[in-house]
Structures are given as C-alpha cells and as structure tokens.
Amino acid sequence: MELELEKLQLPSDNERPYVIAGPCSAETEEQVMTTARQLADKGCHIFRAGVWKPRTKPGGFEGNGETALPWMERVKKETGMLIATEVATPEHVEMAMKYDMDILWVGARTSANPFAMQALADSLRGADVPVLVKNPVNPDLELWIGALERINQAGVKRLGAIHRGFSSYDKKIYRNLPTWQIPIELHRRIPALPIFCDPSHIGGSRELVAPLCQQAMDLGFDGLIVESHCNPDSAWSDAKQQVTPDVLDYILSLLVLRDESVTTEGIVQLRKQIDEIDNQVMDLLAKRMRVCREIGQYKKEHNMTVIQTNRYNEILDKRGAQGSLCGMDSMFVKRVYEEIHQESIRQQFEIINK
Secondary structure, eight states: OOOOOOOOOOOOOSSSOEEEEEOSBOOOHHHHHHHHHHHHHTTOOEEEOBSSOOOSSTTSOOOOGGGGHHHHHHHHHHHOOEEEEEEOSHHHHHHHHHTTOSEEEEOHHHHTOHHHHHHHHHHHTTOOOOEEEEOOSSSOHHHHHHHHHHHHHTTOOSEEEEEOOBOOSOOSSOSSBOOTHHHHHHHHHOTTSOEEEOHHHHHSSGGGHHHHHHHHHHTTOOEEEEEBOSSGGGOSSOGGGOBOHHHHHHHHHHOOOOOTTOOOHHHHHHHHHHHHHHHHHHHHHHHHHHHHHHHHHHHHHTTOOSOOHHHHHHHHHHHHHHHHHTTSOHHHHHHHHHHHHHHHHHHHHHHHTO
C-alpha cells in the first residue's frame, strides 16, 4: 500500500533540523513551565512531555494524566511553542484533542500491537493533527509500516516516523540498539515520510545523545525528538538520558548537517566504479552458483546429503577471518555468506529433486 502523505509543516529556524524537546514526563506544573521557558529561550519551537507514561511494572510514576494537560496548554499560550504528547488509547486521543494538542506520537509498545493501533486509528478518524509513530520494540519493519498504514487509512496524512531503537539483551552500549538499516529501509520504501531520531531512548544515557544526533543527521533524518529537563538528575522517569536545555542547545549548535541532494562529478565517477564492481560481484556469484549446481549433481550421483555442516562452518570461519583482514566486520561477512549458502542449498535441492 502507498501512503497518502502531506507535509508536516512544522516550525523550524532553518538552521537546524526539526527539533521536538522537553521532559520525559510532565511531573509538576513548575517543572513543565521552567523547562518550557528555558527551551523557548534557546529557540525551540516544539515542546514534548509525557502525560501518560507506560511503565514496565506497576507502582512507578505513570504520568499525571489529564491533570497535566492544562500545563501543556499553558506552555503553548505563554511561550508560543507547539505542544506534543504520547497517546496509547482512544481515551488519550480524546483528551489530547480536547486540550488542543498540536502533535501526537504513538509509543513503541503500542505500535507493536495491531489491535491497539487500529483502535487509535479509529479514534483519530477525521482529526486534523500530525501523528508520529515510533518503531515497534522489536526490529520488525513490516509491523512499523503496518502501524503507519492504519493511521493513514483513518485519514491522517500528516504522518512521521520516530526511530527510537530496538529492544535487545545486549545492553553494553545502548539502551535500545539503533539498527540503522531498518529506518534506512523505511526511507527507501517511503521516501516522502519524515523520520525523526530519538537519541534519548536509543542511548539511554545523556553522554550518547550528541553522537546519536550527529549520526541521525549523517543518515539524512528529518528531525530529532530529545528528552530535556530543567533538572535531569531529579527527574521522576528516565533521569539518566535527559539533558538540560543548555546542553541540548550546545549539542544542536555543533551538529553538522549534510545535504542529500548535492551531486558532483566526483561522486558520479565514484558511483560508476561501484556499479562496475557490483557487475563483477554478480558475475562471480553466478559462477559460484554454477559450481554449486555441479556439486549438487555430484551429491545426487553419490547419494550424499545436501547439507555438509563441517564444510559450512569452515566457509563461515575462513571468510569471516578473511573479511576482518580486509577491513570489514567479520560478522557482516558471515551474514553475507549465510545468505549465499542458503541460495546454494536451494539450487542444489533443485538438482537433487529433478
């Protein structure tokens, strides 16, 4: 399905990407207003705060709910910033629209649930509000696109995606693995869809916010949604990943913005070289598959099994080590050869079953 999209038309100072900033949670009216004023003084145009906070376990701070919505209205009235919050149920949508919320976003837990997404889509039918959809907690591009399609089918054409990373047992560096290839593929499939990066939830610590923001800009992301708190260490939720408005302003001032549309003779020539190399790679793969079919015929004639585990492990280990010596990640090379092996097996099955 092709999405019917219109421009988000969000405010920007033309020197930065779209930036949505504010605390993880709307804790108190004083905290909301202090943070909002500081962000407005730094030139921020869009203020975010969580009014309803889905928590992994009960008993934690789950947001102030409707109590916090008048605080958000006050932010808009006194600073002129647009206001944004997360919605997870039709009741949230109804209350957010009642208090004139400018932008809604859907969280990762919700986007992973087609029933919840359909309920949200039904509640948004006829509403004229931009909606940003975070990626599901698991690295499932089709589920992410399906969530966007449901909202779009309800008539919401001002859509955007938020990349907040993917849950993993590997917590060595990131709270949520960036797995950049998934938003890159989303952009390839739906180039008109704006994509925001959420460095706060990807990194899980304020030290990682700046490099993740730059990575997102290097990859051509349209904007950032960053958690910023007037006193991060005292935050009621996600304290470690929030930065002060001053720090956020400094991070943004250092961003290097890349131009995706610039094409020079130099890059054209380099791309020609890539095309020529790709042609050679395809030719070599075709030759390899011809040999694999000959191997399949030999196995058939000698009543041998298609899968030869020891040989497969030998290929993966050798090529992984060879790739490392050639300046490539060994796991990347192994993944490539896993795919090549799968195609080799498929072709050998065709020979054996003739």
